[in-house]
Amino acid sequence: MKFCSFASGSSGNCYYIGTDSTGILIDAGISVKSxxxxxxNIGVDLSQIHAVFLTHDHFDHIASVGTLGEVYHIPVxxxxxxxxxxxxxxxxTEKLYQCRREMPKGSTEKVAGLRIxxxxxxxxxxxxxxYSITDGVTTVVIATDMGCIxxxxxxxxLKADHLVLExxxxxxxxxxxxxxxxxxxRILSDTGHLANxxxxEFLAVHAGETVWKHVYFCHMSKENNTPDLILKQFDDKMREYGVPAGFRPPCTVLPRTSAIALVEC
Ligand SMILES: [Zn+2]
Ligand SMILES: [Zn+2]
Structure with a gap:
């Protein structure tokens, strides 16, 4: 399975998850051009995208979803x-009609060789x-924009191999x-955003009982955060909870407005 973050933060969010030939997007908060x-850059054509899955309706997650859905006929x-x-x-401006696919919370869809x-x-x-996305072997979980866990x-x-966590x-x-x-x-509240x-602390508490191969910190604030502050907090909590080095998942802070290299999960 392949994973890539194209953008992550209040200026736009978009993640790609795919198999060898097809894929899906989680959120579409950047332009279609982008x-x-x-x-x-990762060798995928837009025609290979079989669906867009939206986390929520804040603009930084939906900017181009109308165009992808109604002009490019990608189910949303x-x-x-x-x-x-x-x-x-x-x-x-482009509203969702033909492309609209209602997905009750807690349900599973099979698209592009993936179970979402x-x-x-x-x-x-x-x-x-x-969203929890699996190809039957590897599981990627996206948990963004959350005031609390x-x-x-x-x-x-806990069941993610690759965890994208705010x-x-x-x-x-x-x-x-x-x-x-x-x-x-608003940001501090239980329905706002997640603090470093x-x-x-969540990672440190559960590090010993999971299969986390990699953690990607997402949706970093431009004004109230830096990658160093996130990684320092991560190290501090791992030390505070006495998590041995071998149980600490490797982690990456996702850039706000640029892509990471394609991850082969
Ligand atoms: Zn957001
Ligand atoms: Zn939001």
Missing amino acids: IRKNLK FSTAEVLDGVNRCYKV TSFPVSHDSTDIVG NDEAVPFL ANYDEERLLEGPYPLYLKK HVAA
Whole structure:
């Protein structure tokens, strides 16, 4: 299985997951031009994309989904609430009609040789899901935009071989930073975004009982975080919980506006 992050953060989110010949996108928060360019760089044509799965209806995850769905005829899967939310978003000019595929939370779809299962996470969009994607051998889990790690999400996160987990902000930076109070409160809340120390603590607590081969920290804030702050928090928590080096998953902080090299999972 192959995995690539094209962009991750409030300026746009888009992940590719595929087999040898076909693939899917999780979220489409960057332009079609940019998606095409990123796909080309990993040797994939847009015609090989068999579906887009949306986590939620915030614009940084849906910017080009209308065009992909209605102009390029790529089916768009998510909950009915998320799909309705996309169609209410005035910035999405191409609405979802023919391409619309309602996928109840917790259900599984088989597309492009992959099994994609959604699970509930906690965020202040119309609705939101995380995704667990497997080819029967390897499992990639995407858990982005979540104010807390809710109980229903935990079993999915623990079963990932490759885990994409939000590490949005450093708490100190956020509190001391320039954001207005209402925005700080929103981000800090259980339906906001995930703090570095919460993500790191979760990894440290569970490191010994999982098969995590790699962790990708996603949706990093531009104003309230840096890759170094995330990795330091990760190291600190691993030390605090006494996780031996051999049990610490390798990790990467996903760049906000550029792609990583294609990962062969
Ligand atoms: Zn987002
Ligand atoms: Zn969001």
